[in-house]
Amino acid sequence: MITREGRTGIGMWPWLIQRITGAFLLLFLGVHFFITHFSAKVVNSKIDFQTVADRFRETTFWHNWDWLLLAFALFHGVNGIRAIILDFGVKPLTARVLFWLMMVICVVVFVYGFTALTAFRVA
Numbered sequence: 001m002i003t004r005e006g007r008t009g010i011g012m013w014p015w016l017i018q019r020i021t022g023a024f025l026l027l028f029l030g031v032h033f034f035i036t037h038f039s040a041k042v043v044n045s046k047i048d049f050q051t052v053a054d055r056f057r058e059t060t061f062w063h064n065w066d067w068l069l070l071a072f073a074l075f076h077g078v079n080g081i082r083a084i085i086l087d088f089g090v091k092p093l094t095a096r097v098l099f100w101l102m103m104v105i106c107v108v109v110f111v112y113g114f115t116a117l118t119a120f121r122v123a
Contacts (some may be wrong), residue, residue, distance in 0.1 A: 014082065014083075018079050021073075021079075024068075028072060028073075032066070035062075049120070052120050053121075063120070066117055074106045074113075075106060078102045078105070085098055
């Protein structure tokens with residue numbers, strides 16, 4: 001039996017972080033959904049750029065909450081793709097190269113998303 005560690009040398013950390021980010025994503029998404037759709041402030045007004053910008057301007061909490069949601073979702077998704085690739089039994093070098101390529105893509109997308117979230121703070 002070939003273990004994931006044996007094929008990639010990365011070990012148990014991606015597996016553990018996948019479970020942790022999954023648990024936090026349930027919390028983040030639940031709160032995000034509630035605030036976006038059921039909050040009294042939102043229900044009584046339309047959701048547009050200015051409404052979101054005003055919410056971000058009131059406190060840094062929601063800005064931090066949304067970028068953590070973005071970071072956890074990106075890592076969780078990319079690590080899930082990594083697990084699928086490993087399940088196909090690719091060669092260790094190919095798996096390692098694909099993993100780091102996906103991590104670079106994840107960082108680029110995070111920077112782009114973080115920049116978009118920051119636009120709400122300065123608007």
